Amino acid sequence: MYKIHAITNDCLPFDRLVQIILDIQSEVDLIQIREKRLTEQELMKLVQYLIKSGVCKEKLVINTHYEIAVNYGLAGVHLPENSRHATAIKKAYPHLIVGRSIHSLSSAIQAEEDHVDYMFFGHIFPTASKKNVAARGVESLREIVQHVHTPVIAIGGITPQNVERVIRTNACGIAIMSGIFNEPNWKSKIRQYQLYGRKGE
Numbered sequence: 323m324y325k326i327h328a329i330t331n332d333c334l335p336f337d338r339l340v341q342i343i344l345d346i347q348s349e350v351d352l353i354q355i356r357e358k359r360l361t362e363q364e365l366m367k368l369v370q371y372l373i374k375s376g377v378c379k380e381k382l383v384i385n386t387h388y389e390i391a392v393n394y395g396l397a398g399v400h401l402p403e404n405s406r407h408a409t410a411i412k413k414a415y416p417h418l419i420v421g422r423s424i425h426s427l428s429s430a431i432q433a434e435e436d437h438v439d440y441m442f443f444g445h446i447f448p449t450a451s452k453k454n455v456a457a458r459g460v461e462s463l464r465e466i467v468q469h470v471h472t473p474v475i476a477i478g479g480i481t482p483q484n485v486e487r488v489i490r491t492n493a494c495g496i497a498i499m500s501g502i503f504n505e506p507n508w509k510s511k512i513r514q515y516q517l518y519g520r521k522g523e
């Protein structure tokens with residue numbers, strides 16, 4: 323079964339965000355807190371509240387703020403493409419999962435040299451959150467997957483209808499934002515994403 327990462331969509335009211343995370347945690351491998359509009363203080367509050375509400379710390383990765391991941395015992399941190407902190411973070415906190423976004427083969431090779439634990443490559447298909455950049459497509463994904471040993475997670479515009487094409491590239495997983503967090507029936511939607519993996523087992 324391929325990995326499923328859920329990425330928060332930076333626009334939900336606090337209570338709804340917490341509810342969805344609680345509901346989906348047993349269905350996905352990792353949940354990335356990507357709430358860019360929040361201050362560091364607000365992010366800490368959110369993380370504290372999630373843990374207090376019963377969210378499993380080992381399921382949580384936070385975007386950029388590795389100090390929050392360390393201080394609250396989260397599974398890891400997800401870094402942007404231009405971040406050069408991965409090597410230093412891995413050295414200081416070997417237990418922390420460190421992921422990075424990449425958008426080209428050269429970035430993928432750099433991320434591998436920096437010993438990240440996984441990389442996100444996207445966006446694979448057109449998606450509302452990347453309107454002004456052309457989608458990179460499944461063939462670019464396949465090329466990246468063939469060139470690196472580090473797990474590659476595909477992101478961007480992935481739906482239950484196209485997930486099979488993505489996984490056929492040998493990408494080791496998918497990352498989903500709107501397909502979970504913008505969905506009224508988020509739990510049943512995740513099951514649709516899982517279906518191809520189950521059939522392929």
Ligand SMILES: Cc1nc(C(=O)O)sc1CCOP(=O)(O)O
Nearest residue numbers: 444445449451478479498499500
């Ligand atoms: C957060 C993000 N990063 C991307 C990248 O290409 O690096 S695409 C993306 C948004 C993914 O949202 P959806 O699942 O709704 O298409």
